Amino acid sequence: MKGYRKMKRRRTQIWCVMLSFILFLMAAEPVLATTISDLQKDIKDKQSQLNNVNKQIAGYQDAQEGLEEEISDLDAEMVALLTDINLIQEAIEDKVEDIANTQIAYDEAEAIKDEQYESMKIRIKFMYEKGDSSYLQLFLGAQSMSDMMNKANYIEELYEYDRKLLEEYEATVQQVAALQDQLEEEKSELETSKTELQEEQAYVNEVLAQKQEEYENYSVVLAKAKREAAAYTAKIKQETAQIRKLEEEERKRREEEERRRREEEERKRKEEERRRAEQEAANEGQNDAEDPEDEESSDRSEKNDDSGNDKKPDNSSNKPSSSGGGKGQQIADFACKYIGCPYVAGGTSLTNGADCSGFVMAVYQAFGYSLPRSSYAQSGAGKGVSYSEAQPGDIIYYGGHVGIYIGNGQIVHASTERTGIKITSATYRSIITVRRIV
Numbered sequence: 001m002k003g004y005r006k007m008k009r010r011r012t013q014i015w016c017v018m019l020s021f022i023l024f025l026m027a028a029e030p031v032l033a034t035t036i037s038d039l040q041k042d043i044k045d046k047q048s049q050l051n052n053v054n055k056q057i058a059g060y061q062d063a064q065e066g067l068e069e070e071i072s073d074l075d076a077e078m079v080a081l082l083t084d085i086n087l088i089q090e091a092i093e094d095k096v097e098d099i100a101n102t103q104i105a106y107d108e109a110e111a112i113k114d115e116q117y118e119s120m121k122i123r124i125k126f127m128y129e130k131g132d133s134s135y136l137q138l139f140l141g142a143q144s145m146s147d148m149m150n151k152a153n154y155i156e157e158l159y160e161y162d163r164k165l166l167e168e169y170e171a172t173v174q175q176v177a178a179l180q181d182q183l184e185e186e187k188s189e190l191e192t193s194k195t196e197l198q199e200e201q202a203y204v205n206e207v208l209a210q211k212q213e214e215y216e217n218y219s220v221v222l223a224k225a226k227r228e229a230a231a232y233t234a235k236i237k238q239e240t241a242q243i244r245k246l247e248e249e250e251r252k253r254r255e256e257e258e259r260r261r262r263e264e265e266e267r268k269r270k271e272e273e274r275r276r277a278e279q280e281a282a283n284e285g286q287n288d289a290e291d292p293e294d295e296e297s298s299d300r301s302e303k304n305d306d307s308g309n310d311k312k313p314d315n316s317s318n319k320p321s322s323s324g325g326g327k328g329q330q331i332a333d334f335a336c337k338y339i340g341c342p343y344v345a346g347g348t349s350l351t352n353g354a355d356c357s358g359f360v361m362a363v364y365q366a367f368g369y370s371l372p373r374s375s376y377a378q379s380g381a382g383k384g385v386s387y388s389e390a391q392p393g394d395i396i397y398y399g400g401h402v403g404i405y406i407g408n409g410q411i412v413h414a415s416t417e418r419t420g421i422k423i424t425s426a427t428y429r430s431i432i433t434v435r436r437i438v
Contacts, residue, residue: 078211078222081204082229084376084399087236087430088197091399095190102186106179113176116169188418195345196375196400203376240430243387247409247427327367327438328393332406335363341421343414348373356401359414359421363404369437375402382437387426395435396426405434 211221344353350362357375364371372378379397390396394405403413403424411426 078204078207078225079228079232080379081200081207081376082225083232083236084200084432085197085204086229086233087399087432088193088200090233090237091429092190092193092197095186095193099183099186099190102179102183106176106183109172109176109179113169113172116165116172120165120169185416185419188416192343192416193400200376200400203374236430236432239387240427243431244427326393328391328436329407330393331363331367331438332392332404332412334366335359335404335412336406336423338363338421339412339423343417343420345417354414354421356403356414360395360402360404364437367438371437375400378402379433379435382435385434385436387431387434390426390434391436393436393438395437396431397433397435398429399432401429 208222338350338359341351342353343355344358345355346358347353347355348358348362350359350366354362357373357378360375360378361371361373371381375397378395379402381395385394387396390405392405392407396403396405396411401413403411403426405426406412406423409426410423412421412423414421415424
């Protein structure tokens with residue numbers, strides 16, 4: 001608040017000087033010049049005084065312009081905080097919608113599971129009452145070999161039907177469990193986002209209260225800040241959507257390349273099998289015309305050839321290398337060692353528990369870097385870079401939440417109390433800024 005007090009003092013000084021000048025002019029008594037020289041001297045003195053006052057006014061006008069710049073900078077903090085709140089609120093709304101959709105999918109899967117379970121109970125009851133002898137009676141009651149084969153096929157179909165029912169039931173059970181986990185995780189993320197929103201709102205209320213004391217036209221300033229925050233929020237969401245689109249296109253491109261690679265490998269494998277089959281057929285035809293000694297020698301040679309063909313090529317040179325190097329990569333790798341450790345609100349311990357900003361601070365502290373404690377303060381640390389330029393070790397700020405970029409479009413962060421420290425897609429929420437510390 002020192003900047004505000006300085007502004008207030010300067011503004012008071014400006015008004016005092018102008019008021020003094022007005023009072024000076026009002027209080028000045030007219031002087032009756034007796035000679036032209038006296039009159040000229042009097043005019044010269046008044047002009048000198050006026051020039052001095054004008055210089056003071058010009059100086060304070062320059063100071064006022066500087067104050068307007070300071071006010072603009074301070075208002076930027078208000079806009080940033082309001083933007084954070086907008087994005088967190090929208091993240092909460094999106095998560096509520098996700099939970100509703102997941103709940104519908106979960107309820108549908110649960111209903112299918114119950115239906116399958118009831119069907120299996122009826123089937124098991126029937127099998128228990130009939131007993132295994134029913135299958136034997138089917139065979140004994142066969143009138144011919146053809147009839148027996150038909151009944152054998154029928155029994156096999158019954159077995160396949162039962163096996164299919166069991167597999168479908170197991171798959172449904174797994175789907176229900178996965179949806180339940182997803183539902184619990186989404187609810188946990190929702191609660192964490194609400195906590196982040198409360199913390200951000202508490203801080204912005206402090207800032208707004210301080211600004212309300214300084215601005216006579218506070219409502220106008222706040223309305224302007226809200227308009228700018230809304231525009232900035234829309235821009236951030238648009239940029240994030242574009243990033244996600246590009247990442248999805250890149251994912252599809254990699255999948256297509258992988259599909260083509262597998263198809264090519266499969267084609268080469270089949271071609272190799274066909275070539276070997278032709279070679280084996282040619283060798284068998286040649287062996288029929290040779291004597292046993294030559295056949296034994298040929299077999300040894302063939303075994304040696306097969307041994308050579310089965311030898312796996314050395315692909316060590318084709319192994320992917322690390323996704324980066326330097327201090328940033330070391331920080332990212334170090335942070336990943338604590339995946340699975342607990343999330344604790346207000347915590348700063350890598351092993352016993354930390355919240356998002358506490359985790360980031362503790363990781364960087366291990367490398368000798370001192371970072372602010374809150375996520376909002378960390379959003380101003382280091383220097384800003386675009387997401388397209390993000391490197392392992394950079395900090396990504398989402399509005400009330402931070403994580404450490406580890407490369408390949410992923411972050412490691414203290415997520416929620418349920419999931420703890422984990423890896424997540426870097427674009428799972430709208431990105432406000434990327435900060436480079438090293």
